[in-house]
Each structure stands twice: as structure tokens, then as C-alpha cells.
Amino acid sequence: xxxxxxxxxxxxxxxxxxxxxxxxxxxxxxxxxxxxxxxxxxxxxxxxxxxxxxxxxxxxxxxxxxxxxxxxxxxxxxxxxxxxxxxxxxxxxxxxxxxxxxxxxxxxxxxxxxxxxxxxxxxxxxxxxxxxxxxxxxxxxxxxxxxxxxxxxxxxxxxxxxxxxxxxxxxxxxxxxxxxxxxxxxxxxxxxxxxxxxxxxxxxxxxxxxxxxxxxxxxxxxxxxxxxxxxxxxxxxxxxxxxxxxxxxxxxxxxxxxxxxxxxxxxxxxxxxxxxxxxxxxxxxxxxxxxxxxxxxxxxxxxxxxxxxxxxxxxxxxxxxxxxxxxxxxxxxxxxxxxxxxxxxxxxxxxxxxxxxxxxxxxxxxxxxxxxxxxxxxxxxxxxxxxxxxxxxxxxxxxxxxxxxxxxxxxxxxxx
Numbered sequence: 001x002x003x004x005x006x007x008x009x010x011x012x013x014x015x016x017x018x019x020x021x022x023x024x025x026x027x028x029x030x031x032x033x034x035x036x037x038x039x040x041x042x043x044x045x046x047x048x049x050x051x052x053x054x055x056x057x058x059x060x061x062x063x064x065x066x067x068x069x070x071x072x073x074x075x076x077x078x079x080x081x082x083x084x085x086x087x088x089x090x091x092x093x094x095x096x097x098x099x100x101x102x103x104x105x106x107x108x109x110x111x112x113x114x115x116x117x118x119x120x121x122x123x124x125x126x127x128x129x130x131x132x133x134x135x136x137x138x139x140x141x142x143x144x145x146x147x148x149x150x151x152x153x154x155x156x157x158x159x160x161x162x163x164x165x166x167x168x169x170x171x172x173x174x175x176x177x178x179x180x181x182x183x184x185x186x187x188x189x190x191x192x193x194x195x196x197x198x199x200x201x202x203x204x205x206x207x208x209x210x211x212x213x214x215x216x217x218x219x220x221x222x223x224x225x226x227x228x229x230x231x232x233x234x235x236x237x238x239x240x241x242x243x244x245x246x247x248x249x250x251x252x253x254x255x256x257x258x259x260x261x262x263x264x265x266x267x268x269x270x271x272x273x274x275x276x277x278x279x280x281x282x283x284x285x286x287x288x289x290x291x292x293x294x295x296x297x298x299x300x301x302x303x304x305x306x307x308x309x310x311x312x313x314x315x316x317x318x319x320x321x322x323x324x325x326x327x328x329x330x331x332x333x334x335x336x337x338x339x340x341x342x343x344x345x346x347x348x349x350x351x352x353x354x355x356x357x358x359x360x361x362x363x364x365x366x367x368x369x370x371x372x373x374x375x376x377x378x379x380x381x382x383x384x385x386x387x388x389x390x391x392x393x394x395x396x397x398x399x400x401x402x403x404x405x406x407x408x409x410x411x412x413x414x415x416x
Contacts, residue, residue: 018128032158052363079191089116217350248261261313273325297384
């Protein structure tokens with residue numbers, strides 16, 4: 001076997017391993033939260049607002065930590081970042097399991113916010129882009145495809161653990177799963193010579209190049225248009241996702257239809273990623289991006305007119321879930337396609353900061369809009385208008401990329 005073939009084989013194994021770690025990280029840290037709310041309320045008497053506020057704080061901290069985490073990865077410390085993130089995640093799950101006060105819960109979620117910034121999609125996308133500049137699109141698509149099953153696998157698993165062990169011991173079990181799976185994968189699958197290579201090249205030079213790349217991004221209209229696009233998208237997605245069940249209940253949708261609608265969103269995400277993996281890798285990311293950013297407002301329009309119709313709600317769920325499934329891949333690849341790979345971790349972190357903050361405040365903002373008229377109708381219109389901002393911003397980003405002639409990355413082309 002040639003050295004190139006061996007490198008390709010190691011890269012494939014590492015990608016599958018990192019995809020598995022993403023599935024566990026998302027499942028144990030993010031998707032499990034909603035299942036612990038009611039047991040904690042019953043055991044400790046906390047209000048739902050208080051427990052969900054802890055999640056919001058975690059998301060805000062994750063957003064604020066995204067830029068420094070991305071910078072450290074750019075400087076060659078990807079393995080250390082993700083190993084420490086895995087350790088911190090397990091430690092904070094253990095702390096959460098022992099929480100007897102809201103203060104302790106909030107401290108645990110501050111730590112979990114930092115761990116999310118160090119272990120979920122953004123850091124692994126940065127590591128993959130840094131280590132595999134010629135094949136990052138395929139590898140990122142594969143990772144999101146596998147991780148798309150996180151909710152499918154961990155929601156029933158977590159509920160089973162809670163039923164069998166109680167919520168405190170269930171959190172300890174999730175901490176053990178995360179530690180046993182994610183820690184060794186991040187330690188072994190990410191190139192161990194990453195930091196040594198950066199040192200050999202000259203740490204000062206690497207930092208200077210990455211800092212210059214970040215400054216260049218902040219002067220680029222493409223960056224700012226993408227920032228608006230992704231922030232607007234994620235604020236609408238988070239707002240609608242967390243309020244979709246009460247929205248349908250307000251319309252007197254049958255319980256079976258509500259459950260079916262919610263159940264279809266996850267598989268639609270995975271199906272969309274499968275289709276992209278099979279057929280869309282050679283399609284221009286600009287075209288795919290326009291399809292995604294158009295599909296989301298289309299889904300909102302369908303929701304607006306659906307009423308209690310099961311057929312229209314199913315169509316909504318398929319388009320809504322499919323758009324989000326592909327958006328994750330687009331978010332991980334568009335910067336490299338229309339900008340550059342140098343300093344990608346820091347640039348990606350800068351883009352993630354407002355998006356993650358938006359995820360934290362969106363559900364509360366939607367609730368405030370609802371209280372104005374005790375109706376979700378103005379919430380839906382607000383979501384539609386902001387989703388159209390996302391679509392317009394993506395169009396502006398692509399137009400600016402063509403005008404400034406930075407839509408082709410020579411590093412990626414040579415590597416590919």
C-alpha cells in the first residue's frame with residue numbers, strides 16, 4: 001500500500017471515529033437536556049423558566065467561547081482542545097447530577113457551554129479543514145450524517161436510563177458514556193503532531209498568518225453577509241423549534257399529528273444529508289445555499305397556511321427538517337468555498353458567536369412576542385420575515401464573493 005493510500009485510509013478511519021464522537025457529544029450534552037427538566041422540577045421544585053434559563057446560559061457561553069476555541073485550533077491545538085472539552089463535559093454532567101441548587105445547575109451549564117464550544121460541530125469542522133484541506137467537504141458531510149442520529153439514539157436511551165436509574169444516576173451514566181467514547185477518540189483520531197508541526201513551521205508565523213486572516217475577514221463584506229445569514233437563520237430555527245408543539249396545540253391540532261410532525265423533522269434532516277452526500281457534493285455550494293435559505297421561509301409559509309391539516313404539517317416538517325439538515329453542512333463548508341482556509345477556526349468561531357447567542361435568546365424572544373396577543377400568529381410572521389433576511393444576506397454574500405473574486409480557494413484546489 002502506498003503512503004498516500006495509507007494516509008487516505010487513516011483519514012477515513014479518523015473521520016468515522018470523529019463522527020461517532022459527535023453523535024455521543026450531541027446526544028449526551030445537548031439533546032438529553034429536555035428529558036431532565038420534568039424530573040428535576042418534581043424532585044427539587046424548580047420552575048421551568050429557571051431550568052431552561054440554565055440551558056440558555058450554556059448556549060450563550062458556548063457562543064462567547066467559539067472564537068478563542070477556533071483560534072487555539074488554528075494554532076495547532078485541535079487535539080488538546082477536544083480532549084479537554086470531553087473531560088470538561090463529563091465533569092459537568094457529574095456536577096449537574098449532584099445539583100441541589102439552581103446556582104450549581106447554572107455553574108454546570110456554564111461549564112457545559114464551554115465544552116460544547118470545544119467538542120461539537122465547529123471545532124471538529126475546524127480540525128477536519130485543517131487536517132484534510134482537499135477532502136473536507138466529504139468528511140464534514142459524513143460527520144453530520146452520522147451525528148444526525150444523535151437525537152434518534154440518545155433521546156430513547158436517556159429516557160430509559162432515567163426510568164431505570166433516576167435522573168441523577170442517568171446523568172452519571174451519560175458522563176461515563178461521553179468519557180469512555182469521546183475522550184479516546186479525540187485523543188487518538190486527531191493528528192498528534194499537529195502542534196509540533198505548527199512549532200516546526202514557526203509559531204509566531206502561524207499566529208501572524210491566522211491573525212491577518214481574521215482581520216481580513218472582518219474587512220470582508222462576504223464575512224458580514226454570512227454572519228447576518230447564519231444568525232438570522234439560527235434565531236428563526238431555534239425560536240420555531242422550541243415553540244412548535246405549543247403552536248400546534250394552540251391550533252387544536254390532534255395529538256397524533258403533533259407527534260408525527262415532530263417525529264419527521266429528525267429523519268428529514270438525515271435524509272437531506274444523505275442526498276447531499278450521494279448527489280450534492282459536486283453541486284456548487286452557492287446553488288445549494290440558495291436552495292436551503294429559500295426552503296426555510298417556504299416551510300414557514302406552509303406552516304402559516306397549514307392550520308390543523310395533517311398533510312400540510314407533514315410537508316412542513318419534511319422541508320423544515322431537510323433545510324436544517326443541509327444547513328449544518330453548508331455552515332461547515334461555505335467559508336472555505338467562498339473565502340479561504342487560513343485561520344478558518346477563528347473565522348468560524350467569529351461566525352458562530354452571534355449565531356449561538358441567537359439560539360440562546362430566540363426561545364425567550366418568541367415567548368415575549370406571543371405574550372403580546374396570546375397568539376403564535378405574530379411569532380410565525382416574525383420568523384418568516386427574519387428568514388427572508390437570511391435568504392437576502394446569503395444572496396449578498398455570494399454576489400460579494402463573485403465581485404471580489406475570492407470564491408475559489410487555490411489551497412483547496414491544489415490539495416484536491
